[in-house]
Amino acid sequence: MDTSRLLRTTGTVIAAAGLLLSGCTSGGSGTPRAAASSGGASEASSAEPTAVPAALRPYYDQKLTWRECGVPGFECTTMKVPLDYENPGAGDIDIAVSRRKATDPAKRLGSLVVNPGGPGGSGIGYLQAYAGIGYPAPVRAAYDMVSFDPRGVDRSSPVECLNGPAMDKYTQVDQTPDTPAEQALLVAAFKEFAAACQTHSQRVLPHVSTVDAARDMDVLRAALGDEKLNYVGASYGTFLGATYADLFPGRTGRLVLDGAMDPSRPAIDLNRDQTEGFETAFRAFAADCAKQTDCPLGKGSPEQIAERLKEFFRKVDAQPVPTTDRSRGALGEALATTGVIAALYDENAWPQLREALGAAINEDDGNGLLALADSYYEREQDGKYANLMSANAAVNCLDQPPAFAGPEAVEKALPSFAKASPVFGPGLAWASLNCAYWPTKASGTAQALHAKGAPPIVVVGTTRDPATPYKWARALAGQLDSGVLLTYDGDGHTAYGRGSDCIDSAINRYLLEGAAPQDGKKC
Incomplete structure (x- = not known):
């Protein structure tokens, strides 16, 4: 029962048992495994990141080459990032990425990167089995739905242990x-x-921290051609998103952190x-x-x-x-x-x-x-x-x-x-x-994240959440300089897309119009 700090959206837990949920279904056994590889037409990055060290410039300037990958409507590619950001010459890691283009190009706002949690949950599995087809239609119309397997996960240089x-x-x-x-x-x-x-x-093993994954997300943002990162992270994905905002507040767009962790604990x-x-x-x-x-x-x-x-x-x-x-x-x-x-x-x-x-x-x-x-x-x-x-x-x-x-x-x-x-x-x-x-010494420590200078960040908490207690959402919203707390009075893990019209409407409006809900709003 090695369940300590395993934080995932609901579907990644139950999907393999064959239960159809109102929220998310993804990521477990039976999720189609897309081949994330090169081939097909290429697209150049149009975003020009600022203050990028010269050694990292080739990663930020890389062109993503997309191809169909076995799941209708989805494309896949591979992005290169440095194994060690402090020593970019030490070699690369391949990061598997997938997307589904906005269904209404005339309304397109950019890319929306999603993460299902874990750490260890497959973003590609989540995207292809749920988010890319199950997110509200207006959101999918306006955004290219994008996800990736973070370094060490599934298709991206996976950590392997026991058979x-x-x-x-x-x-x-x-x-x-x-x-x-x-x-x-x-x-x-x-x-x-x-x-x-x-x-x-x-x-x-020494290079799969949340900070590493957040830095990979900034490379992905640039490679996708987006000036700012728009993101929905669930469960552990809230820690990843908050870490990104703390590292890159000026490149932070519309962030939804659902089922929040408290990074200060x-x-x-x-x-x-x-x-x-x-x-x-x-x-x-x-x-x-x-x-x-x-x-x-x-x-x-x-x-x-x-x-x-x-x-x-x-x-x-x-x-x-x-x-x-x-x-x-x-x-x-x-x-x-x-x-x-x-x-x-x-x-x-x-x-x-x-x-x-x-x-x-x-x-x-x-x-x-x-x-x-x-x-x-x-x-x-x-x-x-x-x-x-x-x-x-x-x-x-x-x-x-x-x-x-x-x-x-x-x-x-x-x-x-x-x-x-x-x-x-x-x-x-x-x-x-x-x-x-563990054979590798910890490189991080508990600390509050403030993301000073970032635009409003929506933090969602469910009052009877089993895996990410509600007090964590209150704490994270309070730590973030621009945190906005949205509360769901209910059961289960995470809230978006799980049956609450109040929650869904507030988040949809934020993603589509940039209008954050009132801080402290309850559903």
């Missing part, structure tokens, strides 16, 4: 260790994962805050479940239902639930917990979660929870995994120093995590240990 069978074992390691022996097994698993990443991805606080977020989301699920005739956790208060879920996890820890998956066998506590967490990203998944829990509790059938866990980890039916978990760890462990130095520090923090969430706290505390054994 499929090894990942199967890794995701099943007990993350609520009850004995020193179980602690040792968990530590060994984290060390094995980190060592595999170092073995297979040594060249890129150190890793331990981010992980504990996220633990509170999942507890909040679970309580909302529990209150709804108690009203349903098919609630497998029975009637009563959210606290009573939480205690029954905890008891289920204890039973699964002692006696895993059978599944029909021959390669993995029974469902243990780690995957069962991940399955529940996956469904908390969107309230439309609650019926599926009730069904999966009911099958596991009443019928000794773990297949439903296993499918949800597989959607979270982006495990395909053939046993292969997307590189989501590898890239996620690589970026998180580079962006900030580790939350914990070792098991002793986790044990000291367990009470505070258990207070944040009696159901998920212990497991998420132990999951936060993963960066302690």
Whole structure:
């Protein structure tokens, strides 16, 4: 259950489980894989960035060569960026990019770059499966819809760690260790994962930070011919967008940061805050479940239902639930917990979660929870995994120093995590240990981002968001000199495109007319 600080839009969690959501569907197994390569007609950059160092000028001046890439209506290309911005002569990284041109060229405003979060989520998968066809029609009419796989992700010099069978074992390691022996097994698993990443991805590991990706986005902006970056980032994508605005406020256009992170919070606080977020989301699920005739956790208060879920996890820890998956066998506590967490990203998944829990509790059938866990980890039916978990760890462990130095520090923090969430706290505390054994030292640190001089930036927060707690959106909007807070009083992760006309109308008007909503507007 390596779920610490994995921040994605709803669709990237649930899509692989086959659930159709009202919001986003993208990025998981089954997403068409576009070939991002050269060929076809070329287009020159018309934007002339200022204050670009001479060593970086060739990257900013490059021409993107687009071609059809297997998904109707979409084009793909490859952009070159330096492996190391401080030493551009050290070599290049290829960044895969895709776009769908504005449907009404007469109304075209430029490019709109979108990012689904993660870190580790495929922007190209998200664009081709959802954003490029599912964003509001007026937005798609006015903008070339563009996304890219950030460095280290999927098609862009991906971080590679464990193979499929090894990942199967890794995701099943007990993350609520009850004995020193179980602690040792968990530590060994984290060390094995980190060592595999170092073995297979040594060249890129020091260069996949959020700052690196933000600088890549500025090269992309110039290569697309845009004077300013227009951008919608969801979940972790809000941190990427805020980082861009802080680095390049004069090149910042219309930015929407939906499901915001708080960049000023150190890793331990981010992980504990996220633990509170999942507890909040679970309580909302529990209150709804108690009203349903098919609630497998029975009637009563959210606290009573939480205690029954905890008891289920204890039973699964002692006696895993059978599944029909021959390669993995029974469902243990780690995957069962991940399955529940996956469904908390969107309230439309609650019926599926009730069904999966009911099958596991009443019928000794773990297949439903296993499918949800597989959607979270982006495990395909053939046993292969997307590189989501590898890239996620690589970026998180580079962006900030580790939350914990070792098991002793986790044990000291367990009470505070258990207070944040009696159901998920212990497991998420132990999951936060993963960066302690990372082979590359963190290059970043927690700090407020101000983006001084940038135009209004819309920060969106959902009051019962499980993965990015609402207080993070309030904090980021307050840090940004031009931050505007837009609140959705509701459930699930992120808000844009998930059924609120109030939210969608406010964001659409901002993207199309440049008119930001009133700071503090609530929907």
